[in-house]
Amino acid sequence: MKNLKIFSVLIFAALFVMCGTAQAKDGKGDVFNLVNNTGKEITELYWEVDSTNKWSKNVIKNKSLKDGKSQKILLQPFERYFDFKIVFQDGTKWNFKQVDVFLKGSLTLEKKGIIVSSRSYKTVKKI
Numbered sequence: 001m002k003n004l005k006i007f008s009v010l011i012f013a014a015l016f017v018m019c020g021t022a023q024a025k026d027g028k029g030d031v032f033n034l035v036n037n038t039g040k041e042i043t044e045l046y047w048e049v050d051s052t053n054k055w056s057k058n059v060i061k062n063k064s065l066k067d068g069k070s071q072k073i074l075l076q077p078f079e080r081y082f083d084f085k086i087v088f089q090d091g092t093k094w095n096f097k098q099v100d101v102f103l104k105g106s107l108t109l110e111k112k113g114i115i116v117s118s119r120s121y122k123t124v125k126k127i
Contacts, residue, residue, distance in 0.1 A: 029076025030101065035108040036065045042109070044087035049079045050098055064089060075101065084114065 036042050042065040046055045059073045075082055084096040086109065096114050101107070108115040 029074050029078050032073050032075060032101070032104070033070055033106045034059075034065070034073045035070040035106060036067055038088070038109050038111055039067055040092070041066050041089040042086055043089050044085070045073070046085040047073075047075055048083050049077070050081035050083055055085065073107070 034045070042060055043063065044058045045060050045065075046058060048055045061071055065071055080100060080102040081098045082101055084094075084099060086094040086096075088094075099107075099114060099116055101116055104116045106116070
C-alpha cells in the first residue's frame with residue numbers, strides 16, 4: 001500500500017511538470033510575455049542560448065516597445081538559460097547573463113533588472 005501511494009505521488013508530480021511545460025511550448029521554443037517597466041523605450045532586444053555568441057535577430061516588433069507595454073517573444077530552441085542584450089532609444093545598453101527561464105512565462109524588465117516570474121536578476125553591465 002505504501003508503494004502505491006509513493007507511485008501515485010510520482011505520477012502526479014510528473015504530470016504536473018509536463019502540463020506546466022506544455023503551456024509555454026509551441027513546438028519551436030517557448031513563448032514569453034515581455035513587459036517593459038524600465039521607464040524607457042526599448043528599440044532592440046537580442047537573446048542567445050547561454051554564452052554561445054550566436055545572437056538572435058532583434059525581436060522588438062513595430063520598431064520599439066514603449067514603457068508600460070508588452071509583447072510576445074519566442075525563445076528557441078527550448079533551453080533553460082539565456083543571455084539578453086537590450087538597447088534603449090537613448091542609446092543605453094543592458095546585458096543579462098545566464099537568466100533562468102525554465103517553466104516561466106513572463107520576462108519583466110524593471111529599472112533595477114529583469115524579473116522572470118519570481119526570480120530576479122540584476123543588470124550585469126550597463127554600457
